[in-house]
Amino acid sequence: MANTFDxxxxxxxxxxxxxxxxxxxxxxxxxxxxxxxxxxxMQRSFTQSGxxxxxxxTLQLSMVQDAALINHAPAGCAGDFAMFNLYNRYGQGKRKxxxxxxxxxxxxxxxHDTIFGAKQKLYDxxxxxxxxxxxxxxxxxxxxxxxxxxxxxxxxADEAQEAIGVPVAFVNCEGFRSQVWATGWDAAYNAxxxxxxxxxxxxxxxxxxxxxxxxxxxxxELLGPLGLEPNLIVPFVGVDALSRLSEAGATAQMCPxxxxxxxxxLEKLHGVxxxxxxxxxxxxxxxxxxxxxxxxxxxxxxxxxxxKSEREAIxxxxxxxxxxxxxxxxxxxxxxxxxxSLMAVIKELGMDLVGGAGLHHDSALDNGDPGADTLDAVVxxxxxxxxSVSNKQPFELTNLILKLKPDVLVLRHPSMIILGAKLGIPxxxxxxxxxGLGYRGLVxxxxxxSNWIRNPSIERTLARHNPPPYxxxxxxxxxxxxxGVNKDE
Amino acid sequence: xxxxxxxxxLGAQQSVAAIERAIPILHAGPxxxxxxxxGLGYFNGFxxxxxxxxxxxxxxxxxxxxxxxxGEDRLRSVIDGALKVMDGDFFVVLSGCTTExxxxxxxxxxxxxRNDGIPIVYAATPGFKGSNLAxxxxxxxxxxxxxxxxxxxxVPGLVxxxxxxxxxxxxxxxxxxxxxxxxxxxxxxxxxxxxxxSGGIDAWKRVPSAQLNIVLASWTGVGTARKLGEKFGxxxxxxxxxxxxSRETSIFLKKIAELTGRDDxxxxxFIAREEKIFHYYHERSADFFLExxxxxxxxxxxxxxxYYVGGIARLLVNEYGLIPAKQYITDNPPExxxxxxxxxxxxxAPGISAEAVFSSDGLAIRDGLVSDGPTPPIILxxxxxxxxxxxxxxxxxxxxxxxTDRIVSNTSYFGYQGGLRLIEDLYSSILxxxx
Numbered sequence: 001m002a003n004t005f006d007x008x009x010x011x012x013x014x015x016x017x018x019x020x021x022x023x024x025x026x027x028x029x030x031x032x033x034x035x036x037x038x039x040x041x042m043q044r045s046f047t048q049s050g051x052x053x054x055x056x057x058t059l060q061l062s063m064v065q066d067a068a069l070i071n072h073a074p075a076g077c078a079g080d081f082a083m084f085n086l087y088n089r090y091g092q093g094k095r096k097x098x099x100x101x102x103x104x105x106x107x108x109x110x111x112h113d114t115i116f117g118a119k120q121k122l123y124d125x126x127x128x129x130x131x132x133x134x135x136x137x138x139x140x141x142x143x144x145x146x147x148x149x150x151x152x153x154x155x156x157a158d159e160a161q162e163a164i165g166v167p168v169a170f171v172n173c174e175g176f177r178s179q180v181w182a183t184g185w186d187a188a189y190n191a192x193x194x195x196x197x198x199x200x201x202x203x204x205x206x207x208x209x210x211x212x213x214x215x216x217x218x219x220x221e222l223l224g225p226l227g228l229e230p231n232l233i234v235p236f237v238g239v240d241a242l243s244r245l246s247e248a249g250a251t252a253q254m255c256p257x258x259x260x261x262x263x264x265x266l267e268k269l270h271g272v273x274x275x276x277x278x279x280x281x282x283x284x285x286x287x288x289x290x291x292x293x294x295x296x297x298x299x300x301x302x303x304x305x306x307x308k309s310e311r312e313a314i315x316x317x318x319x320x321x322x323x324x325x326x327x328x329x330x331x332x333x334x335x336x337x338x339x340x341s342l343m344a345v346i347k348e349l350g351m352d353l354v355g356g357a358g359l360h361h362d363s364a365l366d367n368g369d370p371g372a373d374t375l376d377a378v379v380x381x382x383x384x385x386x387x388s389v390s391n392k393q394p395f396e397l398t399n400l401i402l403k404l405k406p407d408v409l410v411l412r413h414p415s416m417i418i419l420g421a422k423l424g425i426p427x428x429x430x431x432x433x434x435x436g437l438g439y440r441g442l443v444x445x446x447x448x449x450s451n452w453i454r455n456p457s458i459e460r461t462l463a464r465h466n467p468p469p470y471x472x473x474x475x476x477x478x479x480x481x482x483x484g485v486n487k488d489e
Numbered sequence: 490x491x492x493x494x495x496x497x498x499l500g501a502q503q504s505v506a507a508i509e510r511a512i513p514i515l516h517a518g519p520x521x522x523x524x525x526x527x528g529l530g531y532f533n534g535f536x537x538x539x540x541x542x543x544x545x546x547x548x549x550x551x552x553x554x555x556x557x558x559x560g561e562d563r564l565r566s567v568i569d570g571a572l573k574v575m576d577g578d579f580f581v582v583l584s585g586c587t588t589e590x591x592x593x594x595x596x597x598x599x600x601x602x603r604n605d606g607i608p609i610v611y612a613a614t615p616g617f618k619g620s621n622l623a624x625x626x627x628x629x630x631x632x633x634x635x636x637x638x639x640x641x642x643x644v645p646g647l648v649x650x651x652x653x654x655x656x657x658x659x660x661x662x663x664x665x666x667x668x669x670x671x672x673x674x675x676x677x678x679x680x681x682x683x684x685x686x687s688g689g690i691d692a693w694k695r696v697p698s699a700q701l702n703i704v705l706a707s708w709t710g711v712g713t714a715r716k717l718g719e720k721f722g723x724x725x726x727x728x729x730x731x732x733x734x735s736r737e738t739s740i741f742l743k744k745i746a747e748l749t750g751r752d753d754x755x756x757x758x759f760i761a762r763e764e765k766i767f768h769y770y771h772e773r774s775a776d777f778f779l780e781x782x783x784x785x786x787x788x789x790x791x792x793x794x795x796y797y798v799g800g801i802a803r804l805l806v807n808e809y810g811l812i813p814a815k816q817y818i819t820d821n822p823p824e825x826x827x828x829x830x831x832x833x834x835x836x837x838a839p840g841i842s843a844e845a846v847f848s849s850d851g852l853a854i855r856d857g858l859v860s861d862g863p864t865p866p867i868i869l870x871x872x873x874x875x876x877x878x879x880x881x882x883x884x885x886x887x888x889x890x891x892x893t894d895r896i897v898s899n900t901s902y903f904g905y906q907g908g909l910r911l912i913e914d915l916y917s918s919i920l921x922x923x924x
Binding site: 049053073074076077078081083086104110132145148149177179391394413418468469472473474 | 490491492493495496497498499500512515518519520521522523524525526527528529531532533537538540541543544545546547548549550551552553555556566567569570571573574575576577585586587590591615616617618620621851852872873875876890891893
């Protein structure tokens with residue numbers, strides 16, 4: 001089901017991109033199965049808590065600097081507010097911006113509201129939010145409860161928008177809608193596309209939108225020498241800047257799983273070309289990404305000279321790092337696309353990738369370009385490897401990691417890192433998604449890992465005193481038992 | 490609601506995770522477990538998931554299919570898996586909004602397991618039903634109703650303690666350990682039920698045999714005590730404010746000693762020894778207070794749960810010579826408890842009373858603080874309050890949820906040592922802020 005980018009609701013990834021949350025096998029096999037988007041994936045009969053689209057929507061929208069966000073939900077769905085407030089304050093400080101609390105409001109739906117509806121409550125909350133903060137836009141995120149009781153948030157948002165005169169955008173991120181929480185990115189970006197982005201008044205071909213999270217701006221290293229300016233979106237950007245995304249020369253993404261819908265939407269609705277090559281992680285993929293960027297922006301010659309000089313600049317230290325890491329085995333678990341980038345980085349650093357896991361898998365991207373397949377790109381450049389898809393599920397990963405026995409673990413998701421550490425394995429939390437970017441990123445990444453694994457005392461202490469909460473029965477089974485795969489029985 | 494300081498009833502997952510070797514199983518949407526872990530645990534003193542919490546929490550991750558066709562089969566399948574995979578002694582099924590709105594009957598599913606002899610209980614904890622404080626009481630009540638049997642005989646000296654709600658109070662684990670230590674000092678064995686070395690499900694089974702139940706909070710725990718009274722004829726004592734510092738703790742311990750027949754020499758000696766140590770440190774820091782008082786703010790506002798507001802106010806007024814500005818009570822106590830909470834803030838010392846504002850709303854608290862006197866009070870609150878503290882030029886110390894500017898291990902603000910520790914944390918934070 002292709003998306004038309006013209007409604008307030010965005011179709012879920014399961015239907016739109018053939019996304020799945022369960023698979024075990026190898027990377028090449030999954031790439032093959034994904035062609036045609038007909039692979040339904042595998043279902044688990046036992047699961048641990050995942051994440052929901054609402055969390056992802058809030059992550060992108062809570063740090064838009066002059067907007068406010070209303071969560072139309074019971075108070076518990078605001079459990080992530082404290083986190084995003086800390087990210088906001090910390091990020092503002094790092095960027096030398098004035099530090100302030102994120103403007104996050106909950107309608108605090110009660111039992112009464114679930115019976116009688118909460119349209120008026122939401123309307124009043126929008127007006128009160130406007131009175132308190134005078135934001136330039138208000139995002140209203142949905143919840144399981146608001147969805148099941150049938151709240152028409154979109155209509156209420158439109159009415160309130162009339163009253164206050166600033167955009168009020170509905171974000172259809174109900175938790176139950178999709179097991180692929182990345183659907184929440186799409187919902188957030190759809191709200192921005194529908195209500196915030198305006199047609200271009202002027203063009204800024206040197207400005208490159210980069211859809212990302214909150215990492216350091218290492219993109220300047222790649223774009224600066226080309227005379228291009230990275231415009232990192234969406235966190236820490238203002239509403240006016242978002243309204244002018246259509247004026248950029250191109251859109252690129254730190255991770256196509258994050259920005260697939262947004263980048264394709266900006267191209268389709270406003271003609272901003274999307275850089276479709278996989279993101280610039282690892283030498284060959286960085287070369288390829290830069291060459292496409294050069295084509296789109298007319299900077300081919302500058303790109304060739306940049307590739308040459310940057311490869312030369314890191315050559316010696318990269319070799320030292322590769323020698324240091326030689327023979328080390330590594331397992332990577334992360335969201336897809338960025339996880340694939342991390343796998344490329346690990347291979348470049350000379351480690352042996354014994355396995356990888358994606359937190360879901362998109363069989364296709366919104367741009368429909370098979371050349372944009374990030375997993376395929378890793379397999380083509382570095383060879384095949386053990387691969388599975390697991391929407392978190394620490395019980396499964398713990399089992400799998402125990403079987404594969406890697407020397408180093410690279411994980412990307414908070415609250416998951418400890419699962420590897422409890423096994424006594426040096427476990428690296430790859431927080432800054434830009435760290436491994438481009439050529440110099442390989443060296444930065446290598447240094448980070450090198451220091452991290454020098455002293456795994458915290459992991460060893462944990463493993464001695466705090467075993468994981470799983471039975472011996474389970475740890476002796478095939479890791480994919482609950483996907484219906486019983487290699488051990 | 491701006492600046493939420495408590496979350497929803499499903500936050501009871503944190504209480505389950507705080508019981509040793511208990512396994513929470515959520516029949517809820519896919520994001521509930523993680524968000525509640527973030528809000529009540531991680532971004533609240535950076536408390537991690539522990540043994541069975543955080544990312545290890547079992548959940549049915551209810552999706553569109555379950556919403557449309559019902560989720561009871563899915564729940565059965567996930568319980569079956571949990572019993573095989575999770576290494577626990579005790580399982581607690583909690584329902585979220587989705588389950589309750591579509592009308593799944595989790596009770597009948599769970600009963601069928603319990604009838605087979607499996608230690609498993611359930612509680613309906615949909616988010617829209619109330620805060621995580623209410624959720625805590627719901628899950629405690631469920632365990633009492635579904636597992637506990639009347640005691641054959643009362644165990645003299647055994648007392649149950651119903652106090653700090655696990656995780657929500659960033660200092661819960663330290664508080665419970667310190668409560669246990671002090672009660673041990675007067676010859677009692679405290680059954681604290683949550684936290685390290687609390688005994689897991691076996692400790693819960695001893696609840697009906699306790700000599701006394703101590704509710705150590707303004708209102709959370711009262712429902713539990715009433716239930717134990719009705720069901721098992723249990724007696725209980727209600728300590729509405731957290732005893733912090735020497736004065737209040739001694740009063741509290743003497744009262745408990747009296748109620749349990751321990752008002753003997755051992756108790757008197759123990760209290761005297763604890764007081765002596767407290768006053769050694771109190772005297773040692775007195776030079777600081779007496780000399781820097783000239784320059785430091787002399788008024789304070791606590792923005793926290795009701796039992797903390799009362800406890801901190803008593804310490805600062807009665808032992809450190811400070812004056813209360815407006816106090817902000819953020820745990821939304823049920824109406825029946827509010828007059829007592831307000832009364833506890835009257836006449837804390839002769840001629841010294843505190844005005845209480847019942848609100849957790851960011852704007853109401855901000856407006857109150859901005860208009861409260863010519864100089865700003867010291868603010869003891871949550872990390873939300875850093876912003877207003879800076880705006881009005883107030884000193885700030887984080888002591889309540891959500892807490893993102895401190896990492897909490899075994900810190901306790903209960904008792905003699907808790908009083909010293911609070912003073913240490915508060916004034917260290919002030920000193921570091923002014924340099």
